[in-house]
Amino acid sequence: MTEHVSGATGEAVAQAFAQGDATLLIVDDDKPFLQRLARAMETRGFAVDTAESVEEAVVKARAKPPAFAVVDMRLGDGNGLDVISAIRDRRSDTRAVILTGYGNIATAVTAVKLGAVDYLSKPADADDIFAALTNTVGERAAPPENPMSADRVRWEHIQRVYEMCERNVSETARRLNMHRRTLQRILAKRAPR
Incomplete structure (x- = not known):
């Protein structure tokens, strides 16, 4: 299951997999993107659950807090930071990544204070998201091989x-x-x- 994970970057995922908890909640209101990312993360060994709204994500997070989360910042019914906060209320060790098309420093700082491990601008690909979720604490993700122009x-x-x-x-x-x-x-x- 951890064959996609290399060296130290995979320690967090390897540990989660060893404990039998590679649950991942993906929250995004862009349904095609949500479905593609869910499939990509399933092939990397995650047990994926999805939500398309803050309300749906908060209900799922309270019922079964995931080990990992990928949350879009702006959702149709609110702010993705509310989802991160709801997850953190139930589980403090969740590794969460915020995705957004509206990057700014203040929001990034707030996301990190709420416990997000990384903050990626959309459109981020599955490899970038996987790397952000699996990096060990303090480790920086490698720059993308082929960044968008x-x-x-x-x-x-x-x-x-x-x-x-x-x-x-x-x-x-x-x-x-x-x-x-x-x-x-x-x-x-x-x-x-």
Whole structure:
């Protein structure tokens, strides 16, 4: 089960697996992403449970606090930090990672104070999330082999805001402080590499 884990980075997971507790709660309101990540983590040996809202996640965390958690910061019905807090109330040794498309220093500090072991910007891939969950205390994750280009990160952010605005070009352009026609040209192009 721990064949994907190497050296010291796998100690936390190896110990959890040895104790028979590799439970992982993934909380995200982006259903396709949630399903892909759940499958990827199951192949890495985790016993995965999922939730799409703060309310659902808090109920699951209180009923059976997981050994590991991956929680999106912004959910349709609230803040992912509430989920981290609910998990910590029941189990102080849970290794939690916060995912967000809205990275900022203040939120990262709050997440770490509540007990998150790492804070990753979306879109993070399964390898990055796995590394963050399994790093030993104080160990830094290795930089990604093929990080997204700045153009791709910008494109991903525009797409996320566009979806949040229910595909309304005018509203998206207003929120991004961008000219509407410029936004239309960006949306018409393929995603950069």
